[in-house]
Amino acid sequence: MTRPSAARRGREPDPGFRRAPAALAVPAILGLLFLLLPLLGLLVRAPWRRIGTVLTQPAALTALRLSLETATASTALCLVFGIPVAYLLARTRFWGQRAVRALVTLPLVLPPVVGGVALFTAYGRTGVVGKWWDRWFGYTMPFTTTAVVVAQAFVAMPFLIIAVEGALRAADRRFEEAAATLGASRWTTFRRVTLPLVGPGVVAGTVLCWARAMGEFGATITFAGNFEGTTQTMPLYVYRALETADPNSAIALSLLLVAVCVAVLVALRGRWAGVG
Amino acid sequence: MSDLRADITIVRGSGFRLDLSLYAMPGEVVALLGPNGAGKSTALRALAGLIRLNAGRILVDGTDISGLPPERRRIGVVFQDYLLFPHMTALENVAFGPRSAGEPKAVARQAAERWLDRVGLSAYARVKPGELSGGQAQRVALARALATKPRLLLLDEPLAALDARTRAEIRADLRHHLTAFEGASIVVTHDPLDAMVLADRIVVIEDGRQVQAGTPAEIVRRPRTDYVARLAGLNLYRGVAEHGVVTIEAGGHLATGDDVSGPVFAVFPPAAVSVYTSRPEGSPRNVWQVEVDGIEPHADRVRVSFRGDPPVAAEVTTAAAAELDLHPGTPAWVAVKATEVHAYPA
Numbered sequence: 001m002t003r004p005s006a007a008r009r010g011r012e013p014d015p016g017f018r019r020a021p022a023a024l025a026v027p028a029i030l031g032l033l034f035l036l037l038p039l040l041g042l043l044v045r046a047p048w049r050r051i052g053t054v055l056t057q058p059a060a061l062t063a064l065r066l067s068l069e070t071a072t073a074s075t076a077l078c079l080v081f082g083i084p085v086a087y088l089l090a091r092t093r094f095w096g097q098r099a100v101r102a103l104v105t106l107p108l109v110l111p112p113v114v115g116g117v118a119l120f121t122a123y124g125r126t127g128v129v130g131k132w133w134d135r136w137f138g139y140t141m142p143f144t145t146t147a148v149v150v151a152q153a154f155v156a157m158p159f160l161i162i163a164v165e166g167a168l169r170a171a172d173r174r175f176e177e178a179a180a181t182l183g184a185s186r187w188t189t190f191r192r193v194t195l196p197l198v199g200p201g202v203v204a205g206t207v208l209c210w211a212r213a214m215g216e217f218g219a220t221i222t223f224a225g226n227f228e229g230t231t232q233t234m235p236l237y238v239y240r241a242l243e244t245a246d247p248n249s250a251i252a253l254s255l256l257l258v259a260v261c262v263a264v265l266v267a268l269r270g271r272w273a274g275v276g
Numbered sequence: 277m278s279d280l281r282a283d284i285t286i287v288r289g290s291g292f293r294l295d296l297s298l299y300a301m302p303g304e305v306v307a308l309l310g311p312n313g314a315g316k317s318t319a320l321r322a323l324a325g326l327i328r329l330n331a332g333r334i335l336v337d338g339t340d341i342s343g344l345p346p347e348r349r350r351i352g353v354v355f356q357d358y359l360l361f362p363h364m365t366a367l368e369n370v371a372f373g374p375r376s377a378g379e380p381k382a383v384a385r386q387a388a389e390r391w392l393d394r395v396g397l398s399a400y401a402r403v404k405p406g407e408l409s410g411g412q413a414q415r416v417a418l419a420r421a422l423a424t425k426p427r428l429l430l431l432d433e434p435l436a437a438l439d440a441r442t443r444a445e446i447r448a449d450l451r452h453h454l455t456a457f458e459g460a461s462i463v464v465t466h467d468p469l470d471a472m473v474l475a476d477r478i479v480v481i482e483d484g485r486q487v488q489a490g491t492p493a494e495i496v497r498r499p500r501t502d503y504v505a506r507l508a509g510l511n512l513y514r515g516v517a518e519h520g521v522v523t524i525e526a527g528g529h530l531a532t533g534d535d536v537s538g539p540v541f542a543v544f545p546p547a548a549v550s551v552y553t554s555r556p557e558g559s560p561r562n563v564w565q566v567e568v569d570g571i572e573p574h575a576d577r578v579r580v581s582f583r584g585d586p587p588v589a590a591e592v593t594t595a596a597a598a599e600l601d602l603h604p605g606t607p608a609w610v611a612v613k614a615t616e617v618h619a620y621p622a
Contacts (some may be wrong), residue, residue, distance in 0.1 A: 012599070020302055052581060157350055172359075174355065174361055177324075177326050177346070177359075178353070178355060178359040178361075179326050179361075179372070179376075180325075180326075180346040180347045181325075181326075181346050181347075181349075181351065181352065181353040181421075182347075182352075182372050182376055182420065182421075182424055183347050183348075183350070183371040183373055183376040183377050184347055184372070184373075184376040185347055185376070186347075188376055189347075190374070193361055196361075196363040197361075197362075197363065199363075
């Protein structure tokens with residue numbers, strides 16, 4: 001977390017040795033262009049003249065607010081359940097732990113649409129859990145705002161778990177031993193020693209988790225549908241705009257989404273130097 | 277206050293086995309002295325509850341605590357690199373124990389302030405551990421352990437992380453605090469000097485077993501193994517100190533850099549002794565005439581014991597021994613810097 005000191009900089013090799021060979025430099029530059037050009041395209045093609053009216057359309061504002069709310073709610077959900085899962089994976093030993101770790105990270109590589117279908121089979125009206133909810137409480141989750149939050153949490157939680165688990169593994173456990181000899185219960189030790197020590201890891205995981213939730217599309221449209229006001233988040237709104245031959249709106253709203261994400265990243269980076 | 281009686285057996289997969297019986301009376305300071313890998317720190321971790329016993333018991337005031345988790349043992353530990361919580365100030369570190377015991381925040385902070393004051397660090401209450409010097413961190417760690425009102429205090433190589441200069445100062449300081457502590461203290465160290473200065477009684481451990489136990493003077497007088505013999509090479513005297521000069525019971529005087537008075541032990545390593553064939557010029561404050569008593573080769577060095585007031589052992593290189601032409605009966609002069617002579621209350 002500290003800036004490199006003068007001494008450390010002194011050990012860096014001579015500038016002449018810091019140049020990359022052409023065989024690496026050329027594809028590296030091409031790769032960076034490949035990443036940057038689409039963003040540049042958004043900026044170039046944005047309907048700057050009427051961007052104000054596009055962005056202040058009530059439907060767009062509704063979608064933006066829904067996105068911010070659901071992403072924040074699902075991130076909170078991920079924190080409440082993900083940190084304990086990370087703790088279990090990093091600090092305890094139990095039978096089948098390796099399998100559990102593999103399963104937890106599965107949503108990372110799973111196509112989001114498949115995630116949506118899977119959520120249906122569990123929490124849908126006829127799903128393994130959902131059918132009892134329906135029978136006992138008359139409650140169905142799909143196509144509600146709750147479904148949006150659940151879909152986002154499903155795909156985003158692995159990001160948080162992996163970041164926090166890594167931080168927990170890297171943390172010096174002897175601080176926890178010291179806390180125990182000072183009479184702290186395990187819960188107090190976790191709260192006052194472990195969690196602050198892995199704070200930067202938790203923040204990094206939260207940012208990744210929130211960004212993933214903001215961008216969630218596939219699982220959401222499958223499990224929650226695309227209904228204005230209740231399940232239509234920004235990515236879904238952008239998709240609808242493109243579909244209905246309003247590319248200008250889609251571009252403007254995409255830019256807005258980029259701006260929101262960048263703003264959050266920058267704000268967090270400024271506050272916690274260890275992130276990223 | 278509390279006494280300790282422990283029988284500790286720990287077996288490691290590697291075949292290492294620790295078998296140790298240990299007792300300490302209230303107020304007593306016991307040093308566990310031994311080479312690296314002897315099992316000293318393992319014994320300490322077992323007492324603290326950080327590793328489980330394979331067999332044995334740990335009686336504090338007659339109650340077996342070996343089944344309790346560390347947080348319920350009320351045993352204070354000062355760790356080798358202190359392990360101060362980096363995200364808390366010195367004050368919050370010291371208040372952590374009382375807070376964990378359920379004290380209200382204000383009460384815990386007041387207690388922490390008192391303890392910081394006792395170790396002379398009131399001015400550093402708001403400072404984070406990263407900004408403390410090694411000596412200061414050591415004292416905060418001691419205050420943090422004592423603030424839990426422990427029944428037993430354990431110190432793991434408390435001086436090992438300090439540089440030579442701070443070490444002497446903190447050693448004297450630590451002795452003062454250990455004397456003031458009412459419960460028993462166990463100090464783990466591989467440094468014979470630390471053990472001699474800090475402890476009332478020394479337990480020497482090698483390969484997981486006790487090889488010798490006794491007061492520092494007894495250990496020095498009758499070493500039982502090579503390791504102890506090497507330690508015993510330390511020159512240790514009993515005497516009375518006044519104005520920086522120790523009058524030795526066995527005869528002679530020694531100037532010391534330590535500020536003590538009354539009955540003391542004075543100690544210095546044989547490597548600190550310079551040997552001359554004629555009276556040396558220059559500044560050492562301790563110079564006296566002696567006669568070679570015995571010579572004993574030790575790898576590439578030679579240990580020479582001298583008769584004189586006081587008698588003294590020196591360690592010189594084989595080359596130097598040849599050059600000085602030392603034989604039993606040869607007269608010689610020895611010199612020891614006052615700063616090398618450590619004196620501490622007997």
